[in-house]
Amino acid sequence: METPLKMDVKxxxxxxxxxxxxxxxxxxxxxxxxxxxxxxxxxxxxxxLAESDPIRFSTAFFAGLSLGVPLILANPKWGSAEWAALSGLVNPAMIVGNMPMDTTTREGVHHPLPGQILIPTGGTTGGVKxxxxxxxxxxxxxxxxxxxLGGDPIHSSCLLPLHHVSGLMQLVRAFSTGGQIRFDEAVTAGYCVSLVPTQLQRSLSDAAAVERLRVARAVFVGGAALPEALAAEARKAHLPIVQVYGMTETAAMIAAVPAEDFLNRDAxxxxxxxxxxxxxxxxxxxRVRTPALFQGYHGREPIDLAEGFCTGDRxxxxxRGGLHVLGRMxxxxxxxxxxxxxxEVEQALLQIEAIEAAQVVGEPDEEWGEVVIAYLQSQSSLDTENIRQRLKEVLSPHKVPKRFKQVDAISACQAKSVG
Incomplete structure (x- = not known):
C-alpha cells in the first residue's frame, strides 16, 4: 500500500x-x-472528530494529519438515528468531542485506511455517508x-462548522497557502468568506454586514441555488460574490464564476x-473529473469513478463552457x-404511533430556498409539537419539518395545516 501523504507538524x-x-x-x-x-x-x-470548538477541532485534525491516522468527521448536532447509522460504519479508537459512541472494539466494522479523511455528506440519498x-x-x-484567485495566500473568515466540507476547506486553504484564518466575522477586509444563500440574504438586511462583505476579497456563495432576486440585490450592493459549485465528493468547490462576471453579466x-x-x-x-475527487463512500459498495462522478445534479x-445547474435528479x-x-425523515415519522403514512417534500421558500414539509396520514388528530420533539431526538435540526400537514390519504395531498 502507498504510504499516506502526511502533514509536517512543524x-x-x-x-x-x-x-x-x-x-x-x-x-x-x-x-x-x-x-x-x-x-x-x-x-x-x-x-x-465531533468537536464544535474550532481550535479543539483544528488541533485534533492537524495532530491526526501529522501521524497519518484515519480521521472521521461528524456533526456534533446529529440525532440518535444518525449516530446509530455512523456506529455501523466506523469503530473509532478515540473520540474528540463529547459524543454518544462506543470506542470498544466491535466486530464486523470496516476500518478506514491510514491517511484517509472521512467527511460526512448530506448530498446523497440513503442516510449517513x-x-x-x-x-x-x-x-x-x-x-x-x-x-x-491569482496565487496569493488565501485568508479565510470562517463562519461555517469545520465538520462540513465548506468549513474544513477554509482551514486547509489558509494553512496550505500561507494565509490566515479567523473564526469570526469581525474583520473581512482582504479575507474570503463562504456563505450559503440563506446567510447572504440575512446579511443583506444588515447594513453593517453589507459593509463587511463589500470589502472582502471574495464572498463565495454555494451549497444551494442562488435565487435571481437575491443575486440582483447582491449586485446592487456591489458585493464581490463568487458563485461556486461543488460538493463533499469534490472537496468543496470545483467550478466558480469570477466576481467581475457575476457583477457584469446576467446568469x-x-x-x-x-x-x-x-x-x-x-x-x-x-459529471465531474478532478484530482480532488473522493475515492468512494466508506463502508459502502465501491463506485466506478473511471469515467468521473455523476453528481446527481442536472x-x-x-x-463558453460555463456550467449552469438546474436542480437535482x-x-x-x-x-x-x-x-x-x-x-430518512419519512422513516423516522413512521416510528411514531398514530402516523399511518408519511410523505416528505421540499417547498419553495424565500429565506431557505426550500423548507421541509411533512404530509401525514392518520385516523386521529395529531399533536404536531409532540411529533416535532420526537423527531428532534433522532434527527439533525435541519431535517425536522418546518410544517406538518394532515391529509386523508397521502396520494390525495389535500392538506389541512395542523402546525
Missing part, C-alpha cells in the same frame, strides 16, 4: 490563526498527537481555487477550477445549504 508553528499564537497552537497539536500515538488502536481504527478523501485530494482542491456560467473537467450526460446529469454547459431537499433525504 508547519503549524507560524502565526496563522487570528487570536491564537502559532507557538501555542503547535504545542497543542503536539500534545494531541502524543495522545493519539499512545493508543495503538488509533492507527487502525482512527479518530472521530462518509466520503473518502485524503490530504492529497484536499490539497488538489486548494490548488484549483488558489490558481483561480453567468461557472468555469472549472484547476484541473477539473465538467461534462453533461445525455440525460442532463452533471445542468447544461453554455457556449433525485428527491433531495436543499434547505439553507443543508441536504435532506426525504426517505
Amino acid at each position: 508547519d503549524v508553528q507560524r502565526d496563522w490563526i487570528v487570536g491564537f499564537s502559532g507557538e501555542a497552537f503547535s504545542a497543542l497539536v503536539r500534545e494531541q498527537a502524543a495522545r493519539f500515538a499512545a493508543n495503538d488502536a488509533v492507527a487502525e481504527r482512527g479518530v472521530l 462518509l466520503a473518502i478523501h485524503d490530504w492529497a485530494s484536499l490539497l488538489a482542491a486548494t490548488r484549483g481555487l488558489h490558481d483561480f 453567468p456560467g461557472a468555469a472549472p477550477l484547476g484541473e477539473a473537467k465538467i461534462g453533461v450526460d445525455s440525460d442532463g446529469g452533471i 445542468g447544461y454547459l453554455d457556449e 433525485d428527491r433531495l431537499i436543499n434547505t439553507g445549504g443543508e441536504k435532506v433525504d426525504p426517505a
Whole structure:
C-alpha cells in the first residue's frame, strides 16, 4: 500500500490563526498527537472528530494529519438515528468531542485506511455517508481555487462548522497557502468568506454586514441555488460574490464564476477550477473529473469513478463552457445549504404511533430556498409539537419539518395545516 501523504507538524508553528499564537497552537497539536500515538488502536481504527470548538477541532485534525491516522468527521448536532447509522460504519479508537459512541472494539466494522479523511455528506440519498478523501485530494482542491484567485495566500473568515466540507476547506486553504484564518466575522477586509444563500440574504438586511462583505476579497456563495432576486440585490450592493459549485465528493468547490462576471453579466456560467473537467450526460446529469475527487463512500459498495462522478445534479454547459445547474435528479431537499433525504425523515415519522403514512417534500421558500414539509396520514388528530420533539431526538435540526400537514390519504395531498 502507498504510504499516506502526511502533514509536517512543524508547519503549524507560524502565526496563522487570528487570536491564537502559532507557538501555542503547535504545542497543542503536539500534545494531541502524543495522545493519539499512545493508543495503538488509533492507527487502525482512527479518530472521530465531533468537536464544535474550532481550535479543539483544528488541533485534533492537524495532530491526526501529522501521524497519518484515519480521521472521521461528524456533526456534533446529529440525532440518535444518525449516530446509530455512523456506529455501523466506523469503530473509532478515540473520540474528540463529547459524543454518544462506543470506542470498544466491535466486530464486523470496516476500518478506514491510514491517511484517509472521512467527511460526512448530506448530498446523497440513503442516510449517513462518509466520503473518502485524503490530504492529497484536499490539497488538489486548494490548488484549483488558489490558481483561480491569482496565487496569493488565501485568508479565510470562517463562519461555517469545520465538520462540513465548506468549513474544513477554509482551514486547509489558509494553512496550505500561507494565509490566515479567523473564526469570526469581525474583520473581512482582504479575507474570503463562504456563505450559503440563506446567510447572504440575512446579511443583506444588515447594513453593517453589507459593509463587511463589500470589502472582502471574495464572498463565495454555494451549497444551494442562488435565487435571481437575491443575486440582483447582491449586485446592487456591489458585493464581490463568487458563485461556486461543488460538493463533499469534490472537496468543496470545483467550478466558480469570477466576481467581475457575476457583477457584469446576467446568469453567468461557472468555469472549472484547476484541473477539473465538467461534462453533461445525455440525460442532463452533471459529471465531474478532478484530482480532488473522493475515492468512494466508506463502508459502502465501491463506485466506478473511471469515467468521473455523476453528481446527481442536472445542468447544461453554455457556449463558453460555463456550467449552469438546474436542480437535482433525485428527491433531495436543499434547505439553507443543508441536504435532506426525504426517505430518512419519512422513516423516522413512521416510528411514531398514530402516523399511518408519511410523505416528505421540499417547498419553495424565500429565506431557505426550500423548507421541509411533512404530509401525514392518520385516523386521529395529531399533536404536531409532540411529533416535532420526537423527531428532534433522532434527527439533525435541519431535517425536522418546518410544517406538518394532515391529509386523508397521502396520494390525495389535500392538506389541512395542523402546525
